Amino acid sequence: MTRKRNERNTQTERMKNEAKTKTGKLEWFSSCCTYIPVLRKNLYAMQVESCKCLGGKLVELETEEENEFIKNDVMTISSGVAGYWIGGYNFNNDDDLEWLSQPNQAMPFSDWNMEIYPQPDGLLTQPCVMIWRGFDFRWGDHWCDRLLSYICEFQHQ
Numbered sequence: 001m002t003r004k005r006n007e008r009n010t011q012t013e014r015m016k017n018e019a020k021t022k023t024g025k026l027e028w029f030s031s032c033c034t035y036i037p038v039l040r041k042n043l044y045a046m047q048v049e050s051c052k053c054l055g056g057k058l059v060e061l062e063t064e065e066e067n068e069f070i071k072n073d074v075m076t077i078s079s080g081v082a083g084y085w086i087g088g089y090n091f092n093n094d095d096d097l098e099w100l101s102q103p104n105q106a107m108p109f110s111d112w113n114m115e116i117y118p119q120p121d122g123l124l125t126q127p128c129v130m131i132w133r134g135f136d137f138r139w140g141d142h143w144c145d146r147l148l149s150y151i152c153e154f155q156h157q
């Protein structure tokens, strides 16, 4: 292994540890993936990059099982976090949202909040996607320049 790669691995480990320390917990393990919630707030684009730096991606909730898994977990953190960025985005500036890693595909599953403020409610001005405590962690579109925590997803090898 080259020295450079060693350094990168060390840095990745350091960032993962930092993420864990900041959350007080934690990693969540499912059969396919590991998830790390990070409470530090930032812009959507910065959180996309943060997950990439860790070797993962901003979480994409493609199935009901995965969605429920994450919802259950975020509800167990009594962090006071209002919401987390997830990896949905309105590519093509039209009337639907896609996952970052599948920009040409309709989302196979969705869990938009349908209660008091039905979502999505502003796709052209709110092209980013979050899960919101006020929505029981159902999804909402949101302004990308707001500061939120985030969840990174790491596929098992």
Ligand SMILES: [Ca+2]
Binding pocket: 089, 090, 091, 092, 093, 094, 095, 096, 097, 098
């Ligand atoms: Ca779209």
Ligand SMILES: [Ca+2]
Binding pocket: 119, 120, 121, 122, 126, 140, 141, 142
């Ligand atoms: Ca919205």
